[in-house]
Amino acid sequence: MKECTLYLTLARGYVDRDEITRMDSSALAGARSAEGARFLIVSGDSVAVAPGAGSGELEVLKLDRNAASTWGSYNAVYLGRTGTTRYFACDASGAEGQFDFRPIRLWAHLFNEVDTALAVSAVAVLAWQRTARFCSECGAELTLRFTGWDKICENGHISYPRIDPAVIMAIHDQDDNLLLGRNTAWGPGRYSVLAGFVEAGETLEAAVRREVFEETRIPVNKLEYFGSQPWPFPRSLMLAFQGWTDATERDIAVDGKEMAHAHFFSRSEFRSQLIAGAIRMPSPTSVAATLVQTWLGESFAHMLGQHE
Numbered sequence: 001m002k003e004c005t006l007y008l009t010l011a012r013g014y015v016d017r018d019e020i021t022r023m024d025s026s027a028l029a030g031a032r033s034a035e036g037a038r039f040l041i042v043s044g045d046s047v048a049v050a051p052g053a054g055s056g057e058l059e060v061l062k063l064d065r066n067a068a069s070t071w072g073s074y075n076a077v078y079l080g081r082t083g084t085t086r087y088f089a090c091d092a093s094g095a096e097g098q099f100d101f102r103p104i105r106l107w108a109h110l111f112n113e114v115d116t117a118l119a120v121s122a123v124a125v126l127a128w129q130r131t132a133r134f135c136s137e138c139g140a141e142l143t144l145r146f147t148g149w150d151k152i153c154e155n156g157h158i159s160y161p162r163i164d165p166a167v168i169m170a171i172h173d174q175d176d177n178l179l180l181g182r183n184t185a186w187g188p189g190r191y192s193v194l195a196g197f198v199e200a201g202e203t204l205e206a207a208v209r210r211e212v213f214e215e216t217r218i219p220v221n222k223l224e225y226f227g228s229q230p231w232p233f234p235r236s237l238m239l240a241f242q243g244w245t246d247a248t249e250r251d252i253a254v255d256g257k258e259m260a261h262a263h264f265f266s267r268s269e270f271r272s273q274l275i276a277g278a279i280r281m282p283s284p285t286s287v288a289a290t291l292v293q294t295w296l297g298e299s300f301a302h303m304l305g306q307h308e
């Protein structure tokens with residue numbers, strides 16, 4: 001088994017967010033105009049990658065201040081630092097065709113760890129900058145403040161990037177079969193672990209149990225926290241769990257509206273159906289893929305005999 005089956009792809013990497021610089025307008029301006037500053041180029045859910053990308057690892061493009069000046073480097077949002085290098089993100093929406101943009105949900109598994117952390121933060125904070133236009137307290141228009149990480153309205157209310165917590169869970173029966181479901185909105189053959197948003201006033205554990213019961217009528221007993229990763233499409237934080245139930249296949253009941261089909265797969269059944277192309281799995285950057293591959297004990301690519 002290769003290690004890649006065990007980590008949460010978008011949770012890899014660490015960048016010092018360096019709040020001291022971020023919160024100091026003159027330090028921040030100095031950091032932006034420094035020779036060593038590096039700028040990511042972002043468009044929607046995509047980041048530009050360096051030219052000459054082969055089939056293996058992809059490098060996220062990081063321009064110097066001169067090359068990035070066309071893309072608003074003077075007010076680029078500060079992502080943080082590694083050592084003495086400080087990184088910023090420029091919103092270059094509309095610059096398609098000028099860069100090799102890659103949607104991070106499809107490509108970030110080929111980025112190195114630091115590039116992943118930078119790209120995920122860049123996409124998340126710029127999505128918030130674009131969409132948070134009005135104060136949620138009084139409805140007045142919001143103005144971006146110098147940090148890039150907060151906005152203020154004329155009545156002094158401050159807004160920060162919002163995150164929507166969502167739970168996602170691998171539920172196992174007593175024989176270690178895995179519960180997978182097919183949403184009615186998905187194409188044929190696409191299966192995944194169950195997931196859903198946490199409701200107001202709800203604990204994560206209650207959300208896991210509620211979602212599994214609503215979608216399949218399966219009660220969950222023991223739960224263990226697995227890990228988390230940002231999913232900024234547009235603003236989720238995925239909180240992953242593993243859970244166990246005494247229920248069996250006969251207890252599954254789906255509503256046919258949201259959930260078309262749910263089934264406890266054995267490993268051998270899952271393998272043969274995936275190889276036959278009868279079922280399809282979610283993107284390799286997703287928590288769902290990591291949870292399923294962890295249960296399986298190998299990566300999908302390895303199982304399908306593909307190059308990793």
Ligand SMILES: [Zn+2]
Pocket residue numbers: 135136137138139140153154155156157
């Ligand atoms: Zn306000």
